Amino acid sequence: ExxxxxxxxxxxxxxxxxxLSCAASGFTFSNYYMAWVRQAPKKGLEWVATISTSGSxxxxxxxxxxxxxxxxxxxxxxxxxxxxxxKSEDTATYYCARHPHNYGGYPHYYFDYWGQGVxxxxxx
Amino acid sequence: EIVLxxxxxxxxxxPGEKVTITCRASSSVSYMYWYQQKSxxxxxxxxxxxxxLASGVPNRFxxxxxxxxxxxxxxxxxxxxxATYYCQQWSSxxxxxxxxxxxxxx
Numbered sequence: 660e661x662x663x664x665x666x667x668x669x670x671x672x673x674x675x676x677x678x679l680s681c682a683a684s685g686f687t688f689s690n691y692y693m694a695w696v697r698q699a700p701k702k703g704l705e706w707v708a709t710i711s712t713s714g715s716x717x718x719x720x721x722x723x724x725x726x727x728x729x730x731x732x733x734x735x736x737x738x739x740x741x742x743x744x745x746k747s748e749d750t751a752t753y754y755c756a757r758h759p760h761n762y763g764g765y766p767h768y769y770f771d772y773w774g775q776g777v778x779x780x781x782x783x
Numbered sequence: 784e785i786v787l788x789x790x791x792x793x794x795x796x797x798p799g800e801k802v803t804i805t806c807r808a809s810s811s812v813s814y815m816y817w818y819q820q821k822s823x824x825x826x827x828x829x830x831x832x833x834x835x836l837a838s839g840v841p842n843r844f845x846x847x848x849x850x851x852x853x854x855x856x857x858x859x860x861x862x863x864x865x866a867t868y869y870c871q872q873w874s875s876x877x878x879x880x881x882x883x884x885x886x887x888x889x
Contacts, residue, residue: 696826704818704826704869706878720877754825768873769816771837773825 661685663755663774670780671745681738681755681774689733692758692766695740697751698776705751708740709758709768723749745781752776785810787870787881795889802857804884806848806870815853816871817846820883826869830855862888 667679679695695707708729709718717729728741738755756770786809796802806815817830828837830846833853843858857864865888870881 703882704871704880706880709878718876768878769828769831769871770818770826771828771831773827776825 661757661772663757663772665753665755665774665777668753668777668779670782672783673746673781675745676741676743677745677779678742679740679753679755679777679779681740683736683738683755683757686757688731688736690764691760692768693729693731693738694756694758694770695727695729695738696754696756696770696773697749698754699748699751702751707753710738711766742779745779747781750779750781752778784877785812785872785875785879787872787879789868789870789881789884791884792882793885793887795887796857796860797889798860798862800860800889802860802864802886804855804868804886806853806855806881808851808853808872810875811850812853812872812874814872814874815846815848816873817855818869818871819866820869821866829868857886860888 662684664682671677694709697705697707710729710731714731726744730739754776755774757772758766759771760766788807790805814833818826819829820826834846845856848854867883867885869883
């Protein structure tokens, strides 16, 4: 059974940093692109970051580019999100999610499994 | 950026009723993806590649569309279908989601 378990959320002041973690199990983590998606309170879903299987390629929307860094440790089956210069608008539940791939290993950029989410609140 | 506009924003349906949710893209996309999210829970993949049901999704659900217009249809509404549904595209970056359609039981 695929499991994604996020941790590291909490209350942080504007301008400070926070690092989220996601522990993956139930599948060969190193074979999959992974992502973070967030959801502000009572709002919709927003893609935050994607990382390739090796970690050599990363992708971000403009809203977090330069402030957030996605990384992974395949030996530990873990995904991370380093969030710097946090703003109040970064307040959200952050989900770790998996991108599926086709039989040739080419990633498909939708999300077939999601974690339970971790709350990040940016406030003074 | 491709903007996905879902309609309606909220809809109430009676058990047994047919329900259709629409997702319109600001530019043509190759496929559409749908997620179901129940209150307090994480999203679940519901429909992929426009019309394929994810594992465990009842066959009263269907997806269709092409180009800039896509839809999710429930043939006969059941109480367990009450949730918020989001569409998503990955034809171009950034990956974007629709703003969601909240489906309630009447």
